[in-house]
Amino acid sequence: MLLTRSRVLLSEFIGTMFLLIGVMGSGIMAERLSPSDSGLQLLQNAAATTGVLIAIISIFGTISADFNPAVTVASWLLGYRQRSEIIPIVIVQIIGGCVGTVLANIMFDLDWFQLSEKTRSGANLWLAEVVATVGLLLVVFSLLRTKRSNHIPYVVGAYIGAAYYFTSSTSFANPSVSVARMLSDTFAGIKPSSVPMFILMQIFGLFLAAWVIRFLFSKPLVD
Amino acid sequence: MLLTRSRVLLSEFIGTMFLLIGVMGSGIMAERLSPSDSGLQLLQNAAATTGVLIAIISIFGTISADFNPAVTVASWLLGYRQRSEIIPIVIVQIIGGCVGTVLANIMFDLDWFQLSEKTRSGANLWLAEVVATVGLLLVVFSLLRTKRSNHIPYVVGAYIGAAYYFTSSTSFANPSVSVARMLSDTFAGIKPSSVPMFILMQIFGLFLAAWVIRFLFSKPLVD
Amino acid sequence: MLLTRSRVLLSEFIGTMFLLIGVMGSGIMAERLSPSDSGLQLLQNAAATTGVLIAIISIFGTISADFNPAVTVASWLLGYRQRSEIIPIVIVQIIGGCVGTVLANIMFDLDWFQLSEKTRSGANLWLAEVVATVGLLLVVFSLLRTKRSNHIPYVVGAYIGAAYYFTSSTSFANPSVSVARMLSDTFAGIKPSSVPMFILMQIFGLFLAAWVIRFLFSKPLVD
Amino acid sequence: MLLTRSRVLLSEFIGTMFLLIGVMGSGIMAERLSPSDSGLQLLQNAAATTGVLIAIISIFGTISADFNPAVTVASWLLGYRQRSEIIPIVIVQIIGGCVGTVLANIMFDLDWFQLSEKTRSGANLWLAEVVATVGLLLVVFSLLRTKRSNHIPYVVGAYIGAAYYFTSSTSFANPSVSVARMLSDTFAGIKPSSVPMFILMQIFGLFLAAWVIRFLFSKPLVD
Numbered sequence: 068m069l070l071t072r073s074r075v076l077l078s079e080f081i082g083t084m085f086l087l088i089g090v091m092g093s094g095i096m097a098e099r100l101s102p103s104d105s106g107l108q109l110l111q112n113a114a115a116t117t118g119v120l121i122a123i124i125s126i127f128g129t130i131s132a133d134f135n136p137a138v139t140v141a142s143w144l145l146g147y148r149q150r151s152e153i154i155p156i157v158i159v160q161i162i163g164g165c166v167g168t169v170l171a172n173i174m175f176d177l178d179w180f181q182l183s184e185k186t187r188s189g190a191n192l193w194l195a196e197v198v199a200t201v202g203l204l205l206v207v208f209s210l211l212r213t214k215r216s217n218h219i220p221y222v223v224g225a226y227i228g229a230a231y232y233f234t235s236s237t238s239f240a241n242p243s244v245s246v247a248r249m250l251s252d253t254f255a256g257i258k259p260s261s262v263p264m265f266i267l268m269q270i271f272g273l274f275l276a277a278w279v280i281r282f283l284f285s286k287p288l289v290d
Numbered sequence: 291m292l293l294t295r296s297r298v299l300l301s302e303f304i305g306t307m308f309l310l311i312g313v314m315g316s317g318i319m320a321e322r323l324s325p326s327d328s329g330l331q332l333l334q335n336a337a338a339t340t341g342v343l344i345a346i347i348s349i350f351g352t353i354s355a356d357f358n359p360a361v362t363v364a365s366w367l368l369g370y371r372q373r374s375e376i377i378p379i380v381i382v383q384i385i386g387g388c389v390g391t392v393l394a395n396i397m398f399d400l401d402w403f404q405l406s407e408k409t410r411s412g413a414n415l416w417l418a419e420v421v422a423t424v425g426l427l428l429v430v431f432s433l434l435r436t437k438r439s440n441h442i443p444y445v446v447g448a449y450i451g452a453a454y455y456f457t458s459s460t461s462f463a464n465p466s467v468s469v470a471r472m473l474s475d476t477f478a479g480i481k482p483s484s485v486p487m488f489i490l491m492q493i494f495g496l497f498l499a500a501w502v503i504r505f506l507f508s509k510p511l512v513d
Numbered sequence: 514m515l516l517t518r519s520r521v522l523l524s525e526f527i528g529t530m531f532l533l534i535g536v537m538g539s540g541i542m543a544e545r546l547s548p549s550d551s552g553l554q555l556l557q558n559a560a561a562t563t564g565v566l567i568a569i570i571s572i573f574g575t576i577s578a579d580f581n582p583a584v585t586v587a588s589w590l591l592g593y594r595q596r597s598e599i600i601p602i603v604i605v606q607i608i609g610g611c612v613g614t615v616l617a618n619i620m621f622d623l624d625w626f627q628l629s630e631k632t633r634s635g636a637n638l639w640l641a642e643v644v645a646t647v648g649l650l651l652v653v654f655s656l657l658r659t660k661r662s663n664h665i666p667y668v669v670g671a672y673i674g675a676a677y678y679f680t681s682s683t684s685f686a687n688p689s690v691s692v693a694r695m696l697s698d699t700f701a702g703i704k705p706s707s708v709p710m711f712i713l714m715q716i717f718g719l720f721l722a723a724w725v726i727r728f729l730f731s732k733p734l735v736d
Numbered sequence: 737m738l739l740t741r742s743r744v745l746l747s748e749f750i751g752t753m754f755l756l757i758g759v760m761g762s763g764i765m766a767e768r769l770s771p772s773d774s775g776l777q778l779l780q781n782a783a784a785t786t787g788v789l790i791a792i793i794s795i796f797g798t799i800s801a802d803f804n805p806a807v808t809v810a811s812w813l814l815g816y817r818q819r820s821e822i823i824p825i826v827i828v829q830i831i832g833g834c835v836g837t838v839l840a841n842i843m844f845d846l847d848w849f850q851l852s853e854k855t856r857s858g859a860n861l862w863l864a865e866v867v868a869t870v871g872l873l874l875v876v877f878s879l880l881r882t883k884r885s886n887h888i889p890y891v892v893g894a895y896i897g898a899a900y901y902f903t904s905s906t907s908f909a910n911p912s913v914s915v916a917r918m919l920s921d922t923f924a925g926i927k928p929s930s931v932p933m934f935i936l937m938q939i940f941g942l943f944l945a946a947w948v949i950r951f952l953f954s955k956p957l958v959d
Contacts, residue, residue: 074952081948085871092902101775106324110334111779111901117341118786118898122871125891126878130952170867174904176860191399198393202308202345209349215440217884222348224894225447229341232334233315235397279304283297283353329547333557340564414622421616425531425568432572438663445571448670452564455557456538458620502527506520506576552770556780563787637845644839648754648791655795661886668794671893675787678780679761681843725750729743729799 078127079156080163083134087167087247088174089119094254095175108254109231117228124220132219134160135241137273141204144277147211157243164247172251183249183256187236193268195234200272202226203240205280212284242266301350302379303386306357310390310470311397312342317477318398331477332454340451347443355442357383358464360496364427367500370434380466387470395474406472406479410459416491418457423495425449426463428503435507465489524573525602526609529580533613533693534620535565540700541621554700555677563674570666578665580606581687583719587650590723593657603689610693618697629695629702633682639714641680646718648672649686651726658730688712747796748825749832752803756836756916757843758788763923764844777923778900786897793889801888803829804910806942810873813946816880826912833916841920852918852925856905862937864903869941871895872909874949881953911935 093115097108124132133139136157142148172179206226210219230238239245239257245265248257257265316338320331347355356362359380365371371379395402429449433442453461462468462480468488471480480488539561543554570578579585582603588594618625652672656665676684685691685703691711694703703711762784766777793801802808805826811817841848875895879888899907908914908926914934917926926934 077948077952081874088867089898089902092904093898096778096901096904097775099775100778101773103773104324104326104330106320106322106330106334107773107775107779109319109323110330110337111775113337114779114782115898115901118894119902122875122891122895122898125884125887126874127952129878129882170863171902174860174864174867176858176904189399191397194393195397198311198397205304205349206345209352213352215348217887218348218440220891222345222443225341226345229312229316229338229345232319232338233312233342233394235315235319235399279300283300283350327547327549327553329543329545329553329557332542332546333553333560336560412622414620417616418620421534421620428527428572429568432575436575438571441571441663445568445666448564449568452535452539452561452568455542455561456535456565456617458538458542458622502523506523506573550770550772550776552766552768552776552780555765555769556776556783559783635845637843640839641843644757644843651750651795652791655798659798661794664794664886668791668889671787672791675758675762675784675791678765678784679758679788679840681761681765681845725746729746729796 075131076159078130079159082123082127082132083160083163083243084167085123086134087164088171090116090255091168091171091251098254113228113231117224120224120227121220124223136243137200137269138207141273141277145208160243161246164243165250168247168250181252183252183258185256186258187261192236193264195236196265196268197272199230199234199238199240200269201276204276208280239265242269298354299382301353302382305346305350305355306383306386306466307390308346309357310387311394313339314391314394314474314478321477336451336454340447343447343450344443347446359466360423360492361430364496364500368431383466384469387466388473391470391473404475406475406481408479409481410484415459416487418459419488419491420495422453422457422461422463423492424499427499431503462488465492521577522605524576526605528569528573528578529606529609529689530613531569532580533610534617536562537614537617537697537701544700559674559677563670566670566673567666570669582689583646583715584653587719587723591654606689607692610689611696614693614696627698629698629704631702632704633707638682639710641682642711642714643718645676645680645684645686646715647722650722654726685711688715744800745828747799748828751792751796751801752829752832752912753836754792755803756833757840759785760837760840760920760924767923782897782900786893789893789896790889793892805912806869806938807876810942810946814877829912830915833912834919837916837919850921852921852927854925855927856930861905862933864905865934865937866941868899868903868907868909869938870945873945877949878953908934911938
């Protein structure tokens with residue numbers, strides 16, 4: 068039991084760490100190598116994020132692979148986790164994400180501690196975070212409820228890679244990631260003052276998604 | 291029964307909405323970020339469309355995931371839907387698609403209501419829509435008839451991403467999408483006057499595809 | 514029996530037609546949209562070819578999905594086809610491929626009949642065609658012999674998309690495709706005089722691959 | 737027994753050869769075709785590497801598909817290989833990799849023997865190699881231990897494609913590949929003097945990963 072709990076927390080830690088290494092590191096790399104076209108930067112950032120999501124959800128999927136407080140809370144609301152699990156998992160996700168950003172800074176020879184200056188604010192970006200979060204949770208829980216969890220790594224990867232493009236906020240859709248992305252003043256960073264509204268919108272999306280998922284998938288379906 | 295019907299319609303609504311958010315939103319994003327190379331714009335648009343198709347067909351595939359009147363009508367012709375289902379589903383697909391385009395406009399801080407000025411016309415584009423629709427229906431129904439429906443999200447995504455490139459019309463292949471793409475004067479838009487011939491060609495492709503599918507897959511095959 | 518034979522030939526015809534529409538059409542599109550960077554052109558061409566391969570092998574895989582005389586002949590050498598099937602299938606592949614190229618020309622508003630002026634010749638390109646063909650046949654027959662045929666669409670798509678880059682010839686690896694690509698003087702074309710050596714090298718690769726496959730996979734293995 | 741041993745060694749030879757053809761060849765192609773944007777070069781190199789990894793792990797996965805001494809040694813540490821297998825396999829991987837690089841040089845009409853002049857050195861790159869190797873081994877052995885080995889080709893491909901971007905070293909993560917990439921003074925090359933520290937870091941990552949894998953996946957789990 069204690070072993071299981073430790074494994075869950077270690078999985079969430081390493082997984083969220085790798086997620087942020089992937090998001091921030093590929094953003095820095097793309098910004099450096101393709102300075103003249105920001106679309107090309109986002110394409111490289113989105114492709115690398117898709118790849119790292121496929122990897123980390125595959126690695127930790129049989130233990131615990133939320134890497135996202137919105138997913139963890141929805142898991143509780145939809146009956147996949149106990150309430151007592153939430154707080155420790157979310158703490159570990161935030162720490163893991165911050166460690167990941169710092170590692171990305173170090174790997175790319177930047178100051179290990181930084182704060183982003185990139186403002187991401189406005190009603191249209193907030194709407195985008197609601198849309199992005201609803202879509203992400205629909206992917207995860209539709210597959211879980213219909214016993215197709217082996218597809219989750221690929222579909223989440225494809226969804227987020229696309230959502231980087233089809234949402235004006237480039238789809239954070241994850242409170243831990245939103246916090247951790249403050250810590251690097253590079254391509255994928257976000258100014259601390261922009262984070263609270265992003266998280267609020269993600270929480271709003273979470274409740275909206277839970278409502279839709281309950282209506283559409285009220286009883287487990289077979290594939 | 292009523293619950294099932296509501297779930298089908300809600301799935302077609304949300305799915306088609308997300309499809310248009312994906313197509314239009316990524317088109318706007320790509321146009322803004324990569325102004326100097328239209329191939330790079332189409333590459334980003336195609337990759338994001340592939341991703342959103344994988345996501346929405348995975349999410350709603352166990353309920354109803356046509357998002358396309360050509361698929362819905364072919365489902366009836368090939369014995370997968372009853373005739374009475376068609377009209378309500380198609381209406382919901384059109385509304386969902388239009389809502390998606392409007393949401394994309396709002397997310398990217400554009401006027402919510404617009405009409406595209408982009409003319410897409412000519413015999414060569416019309417031929418392209420026939421080809422694109424035939425290929426799409428072959429993908430969907432070959433997999434359905436051979437009990438490989440779990441592959442549909444990936445293969446439809448791959449097909450449409452490719453068809454953006456190999457058809458001169460960039461492969462609309464979907465009457466609801468054709469209507470909804472009128473409502474944004476951006477990268478992926480289409481002028482209202484160009485839409486009727488696109489839909490006519492898609493209908494022609496639908497009947498051609500149904501004929502081929504009946505010949506090739508007349509009896510269910512096992513994988 | 515006659516019905517089965519007709520289905521096999523129609524599948525090989527439509528599939529090879531779509532393969533060439535995909536290869537040539539996406540080449541024309543990429544050349545037009547990204548005139549300033551030929552790497553970006555090849556990237557778009559390779560991605561679209563990967564997508565169309567995933568689609569056509571998925572569609573026709575339960576009937577007949579070689580689209581390539583090298584695969585068809587190897588199928589006979591390795592005991593998956595009868596000798597009498599080869600000639601009609603290869604003829605249909607060549608005709609289907611040529612029809613596909615012509616359709617691509619028409620869709621993109623070019624003269625329907627053209628001959629490519631692009632010379633592709635030299636010992637290093639010939640070596641590349643041997644390497645490309647060996648790899649392709651290893652993919653197809655390793656998966657067939659180990660009962661993983663449901664993976665063939667994805668792995669062939671991934672392989673050819675990569676081989677466009679890692680072989681200096683951009684990996685034709687297919688005699689029918691080599692013939693059909695003569696018929697468009699665009700990005701993916703090949704001058705008729707360059708074709709015979711390409712086909713000769715593909716045949717050499719075919720025998721080399723058959724030898725390796727027999728040694729490595731002499732008895733069917735379970736996955 | 738001897739036959740099995742020969743098949744294992746031939747698989748590791750051909751597979752590592754194709755891996756290096758893929759990595760080096762696509763690097764040369766991308767460098768030639770996209771001289772003006774090094775991000776675009778890396779994107780093409782990463783996409784092609786992903787594709788070739790999917791292909792070679794699929795082809796040889798039922799026989800032996802390490803292509804990497806770090807994977808081979810970890811297989812022994814984690815109980816999947818006998819100690820006596822390691823040395824011959826590693827030798828064959830190194831030879832196969834070098835042959836692959838030489839073939840890439842020849843295919844692209846370069847001097848067959850070259851030494852790279854590209855220095856890759858510094859504490860931040862060394863950290864990157866540790867991170868890259870840990871992630872790769874987590875992918876491989878988490879899937880093996882949970883009986884999902886049929887996913888390994890896709891997840892390794894996605895991981896390495898992403899890791900090209902999110903690690904500042906572009907993720908060698910493989911001692912044989914590190915040696916073989918010395919032999920071409922092109923995009924993906926590495927100066928011989930930079931290789932020893934890369935390999936040392938990969939070995940460090942290997943032991944770190946083995947420790948984490950033992951803790952997280954100590955008993956086989958069912959999917």
